[in-house]
């Protein structure tokens with residue numbers, strides 16, 4: 473079966489999924505896997521569509537020194553043991569910069585342009601690009617598509633895209649990019665199928681996972697996001713603080729003597745739910761903990777979601793629906809219930825029974841603002857983008873462009 477390989481590479485892991493392509497051009501997930509523990513205890517794990525284990529192998533630390541080698545080892549396993557020879561590879565790339573407003577077919581020029589964006593996302597962009605470069609070197613004819621977390625937000629009005637900084641800094645790329653775009657794009661694409669009555673309206677989507685943000689959709693287009701120049705802004709997250717007065721950063725430098733590296737580490741790893749609670753960055757552990765600071769961290773998270781709902785409703789000049797997604801949004805009925813209380817003034821009335829069942833629509837029939845739970849699927853979005861660029865390269869009937 474023809475297939476598309478989707479790759480999501482981070483600093484210590486490479487996650488991958490294979491989507492099969494049937495004769496009608498439909499994609500179905502065939503397997504998921506990851507090589508994690510890069511630099512500590514490398515391990516390749518993969519499971520099939522029904523959750524059956526396909527691989528679980530440990531490697532010595534020196535065998536998998538970096539992300540590029542991890543991709544090569546995982547790719548060799550896919551090719552030689554599972555006979556997966558994809559038509560194309562789609563990659564999640566965190567930053568597309570000011571110019572990419574959609575996925576792009578990768579070549580050396582694109583890689584060079586994306587490398588120039590590394591200072592804007594130093595913790596993610598180099599790792600996202602590592603497998604792209606390694607595949608480009610080893611399989612130069614295999615089409616690769618870069619799909620950006622920023623692209624879906626590129627249509628924002630200038631007032632939503634700017635900081636009140638001198639204009640030249642905006643031109644240099646200091647903009648409110650917004651992230652989690654592949655998740656929001658998937659939701660925007662799914663709403664006409666699962667909730668057509670709201671798809672064209674003004675919708676707030678809350679992507680609540682270890683990374684958390686909210687997006688204002690109008691007619692399926694992103695008009696505002698709680699995330700800005702980096703993925704540190706907006707809502708508190710597992711280990712990131714969310715919105716912070718830049719004066720705090722100045723204080724940490726001048727009074728605490730923190731260096732840029734220490735600050736970066738602190739802001740990305742030690743703050744958010746973890747820093748507030750002193751217990752965990754994980755919502756399930758916070759909910760299970762009896763520690764009052766864990767309870768406070770959840771209260772803070774819910775409070776900030778409520779605040780940002782007000783901001784996004786203002787950006788939309790009204791509200792027609794609210795959607796929860798991602799790990800916490802899809803699975804935590806209690807968090808949804810708490811958030812819904814903060815939205816009552818907007819006209820939200822949750823149905824506790826539907827909420828407990830994780831139903832698609834969890835508001836009461838009479839709720840002025842309907843509330844939905846829509847599971848996100850960023851990997852499928854990447855697979856779809858990759859396939860559609862492949863079709864553009866090889867119009868219908870000639871997708872058999874296997875290059876590896």
Ligand code: AMP
Nearest residue numbers: 681682683754755756798799800803804
């Ligand atoms: P994600 O990054 O989208 O995978 O989401 C991860 C977050 O979702 C973690 O904070 C998890 O604790 C949280 N999560 C997943 N399942 C549940 C659940 N059943 N109840 C509460 N939180 C959950």
